Structure formats: C-alpha cells, structure tokens
Amino acid sequence: MSKAQEWLDCLQRNGYRITDPRRVVVEIMAESSRALTPLNVYESGHQRYPKLGLVTVYRTLEKLEELNLIQRVHQPSGCQAFVTAFQGHQHLLVCSGCGRVEFFEGEEEGIERLIQKISQRSGYRIGEHWLQLFGECRECQRQNSPKLA
Amino acid sequence: MSKAQEWLDCLQRNGYRITDPRRVVVEIMAESSRALTPLNVYESGHQRYPKLGLVTVYRTLEKLEELNLIQRVHQPSGCQAFVTAFQGHQHLLVCSGCGRVEFFEGEEEGIERLIQKISQRSGYRIGEHWLQLFGECRECQRQNSPKLA
DNA sequence: TTTTATGCAAAGTATTTGCACGGGA
DNA sequence: TCCCGTGCAAATACTTTGCATAAAA
Numbered sequence: 001m002s003k004a005q006e007w008l009d010c011l012q013r014n015g016y017r018i019t020d021p022r023r024v025v026v027e028i029m030a031e032s033s034r035a036l037t038p039l040n041v042y043e044s045g046h047q048r049y050p051k052l053g054l055v056t057v058y059r060t061l062e063k064l065e066e067l068n069l070i071q072r073v074h075q076p077s078g079c080q081a082f083v084t085a086f087q088g089h090q091h092l093l094v095c096s097g098c099g100r101v102e103f104f105e106g107e108e109e110g111i112e113r114l115i116q117k118i119s120q121r122s123g124y125r126i127g128e129h130w131l132q133l134f135g136e137c138r139e140c141q142r143q144n145s146p147k148l149a
Numbered sequence: 150m151s152k153a154q155e156w157l158d159c160l161q162r163n164g165y166r167i168t169d170p171r172r173v174v175v176e177i178m179a180e181s182s183r184a185l186t187p188l189n190v191y192e193s194g195h196q197r198y199p200k201l202g203l204v205t206v207y208r209t210l211e212k213l214e215e216l217n218l219i220q221r222v223h224q225p226s227g228c229q230a231f232v233t234a235f236q237g238h239q240h241l242l243v244c245s246g247c248g249r250v251e252f253f254e255g256e257e258e259g260i261e262r263l264i265q266k267i268s269q270r271s272g273y274r275i276g277e278h279w280l281q282l283f284g285e286c287r288e289c290q291r292q293n294s295p296k297l298a
Numbered sequence: 299t300t301t302t303a304t305g306c307a308a309a310g311t312a313t314t315t316g317c318a319c320g321g322g323a
Numbered sequence: 324t325c326c327c328g329t330g331c332a333a334a335t336a337c338t339t340t341g342c343a344t345a346a347a348a
Binding site for chain 3: 164165166168170171200201202203204205208
Binding site: 023037051066074076079093095096106107110114118119121122123124126127128129130131132133134136137138141 | 170184223225228238242244245251253257259263264267268270271272273275277278280281282283284285286287290
C-alpha cells in the first residue's frame, strides 16, 4: 500500500473524512522527500486540483502534523516547511539548496550520555533534543559547481 | 566594562550611531540570559523609554545580529526570539518554561566524527549543524512542581 | 552641517477564523 | 440525513518599508 494511502487510512481511523483536497495534499506530502511550505503544497496541488484553497492546505497539514505523519523542519532560512515524519527519534540532514531531507539514526548513545552530563551539570530536566545537519546534497553540488555550470 | 557598553562600542566601531533607543535595546539584550522576542524587548524597553518604537527594536536587533552580538533561538514554540550570542561554536540548552538559555561546548569531537560519517554516507557537503536541548530549568521545575505549589 | 536614526503609518507576508455552502459517510 | 470540510473573505500576527522629522557626529 502506498504511503499516501496509509496516511488517508490514518486520517479516516481518526475520524477525519477523505476528500479530494485532502487526497491531493496527502499525495504531495507523502511522495516528497523535501521540506515543503504550505504555499509550495498549494501551488503544486492547485495544478492537479484547481479548486484547492490555501486554507485547506493549512488545515490538512495541521491534521497530518497532529497525527505525526509530517513534522515541521526548522532551517536557518525559515521554519515554515514540513516533511514526512519518520518513526522513532531520528535526526535530520537538510539540503540548504533544494530542501531535501534525509534522516539518520544512531549516535543516540552519545547523545544520551551528553544529555545526562548536561542535565546533571545544569540541573535542567531535559525533554527534547534537536540535532540537525545542513549542507548541499550531491545534486545541488553538481548544479552549483562553477566548473560544470 | 559592561557587556552593554561593549556592544555599544561595537556598534560605533561599525559606523552606527549611539542613540537613546539603541542604548535601551542593547541594555535589555545584553543583560538578559533569556530568549526575548522583539515584542518582549519593546514592552520592557517601553517602560524605561516611552518614546521607543517597535520598529526601532526590530532595526536594532537586526544590527546586533549582523554584528554577531545576538542570535536567533529556534524553539518548538516559535523562532522569533533572540539571545546573546556566544563566541565559537556552542550548543544551546533552552528552558521551555522561561526561555532561559545556557550554552555548552564540547562534544565537538563526537559531532565532527558524526559529520564525517554522515557526509561520506550521504554525499552531502555539510556546513552548519545545530544541537539543542530543551528542558525545564531548576527554577521552573520548582514553580511547576505540584507538591510545592 | 551632514548624514543617520526615529517613529508613525502603511504595506507586506504568513497564518487563523467566521461563515454559508457542498459533499462524505 | 447529518455533520464535517471547503473556499472565500476578513481578521490577526509578525515584519518590513516610505517618509518627514529629530538627533548624532
């Protein structure tokens, strides 16, 4: 079953109805591995389904986030975009060129140790942590390389 | 010399003039260890100096950020706040209650190793990295503790 | 005196809300 | 049928810009 279909089922299981605009937004988000803003989704969705409104995009993204199907991506350039959420705790590698997002795991042992240490030293009760790397993906390096341009 | 004074000198060295409104914004930011939004700064500054306008706060924060005296803090709850910037690369520990920010170093070795590994595996040319911990500081734990409330 | 900075008002941009209508279940 | 979802328009929040005046150097 496609990821889009799984998400639609998830919406339905949670009491939300399946509608054409939702299908469009879900397909766009589920098929992309890039960080997309509500406006990006709207523009792309509007082509497939001209009646789509921006407000519906916002409302659908809100539900997908609430169901942990997508997550917001914070970047130096802004914090409005969303990507597919991965299971478990994963860290992000974000392409500053095209917005492609990859997830990586591991290093949890190291991070847990760090959190213990910082927690003791500072007295904070630490909940969440963010670890993100930013860079250029292979494709963007190729495109931006002055020699090959 | 106070940190506020150092910042004022820095502004001056960079060709900016020292004015009363700037002095107020600089003092507020330099004396606080919390993440403050432009509106927070405006409200607090407005008491000391009623003529202060929000626009001037925005413009002054912009300059302080440009001179690397302050930096933006990204949080799950929003990304509009600023704190004093520290020298070198430091990681943030942010109190989700009061916005207090602490910096910590170290773990760079581990992170560098991680970056090497992820870079090779993914082909990304990695530039920046963010490592942030969120939690409750001692004071906020005390205030929110149901037993002691 | 010269030039930058200020504050107001207005314009922009991003996001949310109210509401009458339309479509899912 | 019932009620949720939709799109529009309007409201709200945050930030930037234009401009005449005020103040720094």
